[in-house]
Amino acid sequence: MKPDxxxxxxxxxxxxxxxxxxxxxxxxxxxxxxxxxEKIGAFVTKGLSLxxxxxxxxxxxxxxxxGMLNAIGLQNVGIEAFIAEKVPFxxxxxxxxxxxxxxxxxxxxxxxxxxxxxxxxxxxxxxxISCPNVKQGGIVFGTDPxxxxxxxxxxxxxxxxxxxxxxxxxxxxxxxxxxxxxDAGADALSLINTLTGMAIDLKxxxxxxxxxxxxxxxxxxxxxxxxxxxxxxxxxxVPLIGIGGITSATDALEFILxxxxxxxxxxxxxxxPSASQEIAQGMERWLEEHxxxxxxxxxxxxxx
Amino acid sequence: xxxxxxxxxxxxxxxxxxxxxxxxxxxxxxxxxGQFVMVRVGGGIDPLLRRPFGIFDLSTHTPxxxxxxxxxxxxxxxxxxxxxxxxxxxxxxxxxxDVLGPLGTGFDLGTPGAEKLLVGGGVGLAPLYLxxxxxxxxxxxxxxxxxxxxxxxxxxxxxxxxxxxxYVATEDGSLGECGLVTEALVSRLEQxxxxxxxFACGPHPMLKAVAAIAAYHAIPxxxxxxxxxxxxxxxxxxxxxxxxxxxxxTPDYRCVCKEGPVFPAHELGWEE
Ligand SMILES: Cc1cc2nc3c(=O)[nH]c(=O)nc-3n(C[C@H](O)[C@H](O)[C@H](O)COP(=O)(O)OP(=O)(O)OC[C@H]3O[C@@H](n4cnc5c(N)ncnc54)[C@H](O)[C@@H]3O)c2cc1C
Ligand SMILES: Cc1cc2nc3c(=O)[nH]c(=O)nc-3n(C[C@H](O)[C@H](O)[C@H](O)COP(=O)(O)O)c2cc1C
Ligand code: FES
Numbered sequence: 059m060k061p062d063x064x065x066x067x068x069x070x071x072x073x074x075x076x077x078x079x080x081x082x083x084x085x086x087x088x089x090x091x092x093x094x095x096e097k098i099g100a101f102v103t104k105g106l107s108l109x110x111x112x113x114x115x116x117x118x119x120x121x122x123x124x125g126m127l128n129a130i131g132l133q134n135v136g137i138e139a140f141i142a143e144k145v146p147f148x149x150x151x152x153x154x155x156x157x158x159x160x161x162x163x164x165x166x167x168x169x170x171x172x173x174x175x176x177x178x179x180x181x182x183x184x185x186x187i188s189c190p191n192v193k194q195g196g197i198v199f200g201t202d203p204x205x206x207x208x209x210x211x212x213x214x215x216x217x218x219x220x221x222x223x224x225x226x227x228x229x230x231x232x233x234x235x236x237x238x239x240x241d242a243g244a245d246a247l248s249l250i251n252t253l254t255g256m257a258i259d260l261k262x263x264x265x266x267x268x269x270x271x272x273x274x275x276x277x278x279x280x281x282x283x284x285x286x287x288x289x290x291x292x293x294x295x296v297p298l299i300g301i302g303g304i305t306s307a308t309d310a311l312e313f314i315l316x317x318x319x320x321x322x323x324x325x326x327x328x329x330x331p332s333a334s335q336e337i338a339q340g341m342e343r344w345l346e347e348h349x350x351x352x353x354x355x356x357x358x359x360x361x362x
Numbered sequence: 363x364x365x366x367x368x369x370x371x372x373x374x375x376x377x378x379x380x381x382x383x384x385x386x387x388x389x390x391x392x393x394x395x396g397q398f399v400m401v402r403v404g405g406g407i408d409p410l411l412r413r414p415f416g417i418f419d420l421s422t423h424t425p426x427x428x429x430x431x432x433x434x435x436x437x438x439x440x441x442x443x444x445x446x447x448x449x450x451x452x453x454x455x456x457x458x459x460d461v462l463g464p465l466g467t468g469f470d471l472g473t474p475g476a477e478k479l480l481v482g483g484g485v486g487l488a489p490l491y492l493x494x495x496x497x498x499x500x501x502x503x504x505x506x507x508x509x510x511x512x513x514x515x516x517x518x519x520x521x522x523x524x525x526x527x528x529y530v531a532t533e534d535g536s537l538g539e540c541g542l543v544t545e546a547l548v549s550r551l552e553q554x555x556x557x558x559x560x561f562a563c564g565p566h567p568m569l570k571a572v573a574a575i576a577a578y579h580a581i582p583x584x585x586x587x588x589x590x591x592x593x594x595x596x597x598x599x600x601x602x603x604x605x606x607x608x609x610x611x612t613p614d615y616r617c618v619c620k621e622g623p624v625f626p627a628h629e630l631g632w633e634e
Contacts, residue, residue: 082593084595088595088596089595092364092595112614113599113613116589116602118600119590119598119600120590121409121410124407124410126410126411126592130598130599133615277407305407328597329412331462331593331595
């Protein structure tokens with residue numbers, strides 16, 4: 059018998075637990091020729107702000123062993139162009155689209171949450187309080203539990219849609235942040251965003267990235283992400299979405315064991331555009347081979 | 363399109379430069395000059411990202427054994443600069459590679475009949491060969507090839523075989539004129555009565571000089587740019603380059619992989 063791959067994530071009915079991660083999948087359309095969007099659980103769009111954002115100067119990315127650093131700087135089209143140009147595509151796909159967004163004040167966050175709440179094609183919201191590449195808006199909200207709680211509470215009042223909060227790994231204690239967000243009304247938590255890192259060019263004696271530092275993603279960060287998912291899952295009740303270096307079904311299943319109800323695939327889509335779809339299929343095969351009836355049976359089933 | 367490609371040959375054509383021939387699916391035959399591919403250079407996670415390469419040539423491969431069907435194939439001309447290209451250079455015939463492409467916009471072939479001037483620096487000659495093959499069918503074509511030394515001047519005889527008149531300049535004078543290839547370009551433009559159209563690919567300072575020459579002579583100019591790419595399809599926004607209206611206060615970024623890599627030179631910002 060085929061295993062049951064469906065998950066209910068904070069009220070979102072997903073056909074399987076594999077989603078794509080914000081900033082690595084454009085607005086959904088960019089990879090549509092390479093991956094069957096209707097074979098994945100959901101996709102998350104590029105971080106959105108009220109006004110369009112131009113992003114950082116180049117170079118914006120550099121590869122590091124087993125990973126990459128990016129300092130895109132949240133370049134995005136802004137909410138008006140999003141509604142006019144990107145939402146029509148979301149309507150054409152029979153897969154939930156989750157919109158990742160950010161602001162520079164709690165009021166801006168709430169305004170965006172309210173605007174997105176009115177768009178029927180938007181299945182859920184993912185609040186980014188963790189971007190390492192903008193001066194305001196990222197760091198403070200992502201590292202101070204009181205500020206994070208304020209932002210989440212403001213968004214909560216502005217929307218009835220499933221509200222996911224995406225956490226930064228660049229904190230001393232991720233559990234404190236997770237608790238603050240859950241207490242403020244988050245329906246689910248995504249973790250992790252990128253880890254702040256840096257690369258240096260010895261020849262020029264300069265940093266490689268124009269922004270000097272960037273966010274590290276890819277296989278190199280998986281152990282950190284797994285640890286954080288596991289720590290948070292033991293402390294909070296809301297469902298978790300595991301993110302960080304997932305490139306295979308095995309990686310994804312490890313996150314599920316650690317306590318994630320779903321996963322997001324980021325950097326892996328750059329290397330294999332259909333990575334998310336293949337990971338979902340691989341998970342299903344694994345469950346079948348191992349006689350596991352429901353993927354939800356594995357959530358948090360780590361033995362330790 | 364994503365496909366598994368078989369290496370047909372991989373030979374060093376000049377110290378540090380290789381030319382690789384690879385099989386491709388039938389649809390690949392429609393690739394345009396200036397488009398590129400993203401190649402997975404190893405199976406592991408280091409190197410992690412795909413590497414972008416221009417399409418040097420398109421042709422058909424007919425296997426030697428009886429009854430075998432012909433198959434499209436393409437060539438890449440690449441310079442070994444780091445980990446990924448070093449790995450590529452170790453591959454042999456029958457090895458497999460995972461390829462994404464053809465990607466990007468490619469060159470516009472311009473007005474038939476008008477003289478076409480191609481300017482290439484080093485490995486920037488790569489996408490200009492396929493372009494030249496298309497252009498010679500409808501226009502006179504001249505190539506201006508520049509490099510630091512004679513080792514950087516690649517595949518000139520191939521261009522000549524197409525009927526392209528070639529001018530060579532090296533910075534150390536080891537081949538052709540001594541100096542920058544843009545000087546030869548300027549003297550040709552001064553001789554020309556009618557208009558000409560420029561196509562360039564190479565290091566950024568060379569493209570900047572060519573763009574300035576084109577602006578001065580008020581002739582159309584397309585340049586093929588490089589950007590540090592992660593996805594190649596417009597999703598990561600890592601590869602952007604400043605557009606002509608770009609300033610620190612009013613940023614204007616263009617996506618090299620999706621809107622380019624070929625751009626009309628006047629649409630770009632050349633300030634830095
Ligand atoms: C659209 C496009 C088409 C290209 N076509 C060709 C081609 O036809 N032939 C060819 O030889 N090269 C081409 N390049 C450049 C080629 O992609 C890089 O040389 C290659 O990715 C380097 O990989 P590596 O692992 O060997 O180097 P790495 O180990 O990654 O880096 C070594 C050094 O190479 C430089 N480098 C790395 N990536 C790039 C890049 N994307 N652009 C410029 N410099 C880079 C860096 O300065 C770095 O210090 C193209 C690039 C683009 C964007
Ligand atoms: C190029 C790039 C852009 C990103 N942009 C965003 C973004 O806009 N919003 C966000 O919440 N996360 C963003 N991220 C973080 C990813 O969603 C993800 O959390 C991170 O890359 C870790 O997962 P991975 O290792 O699978 O890539 C970005 C990551 C990359 C590589
Ligand atoms: S390489 Fe990703 S947007 Fe161009």
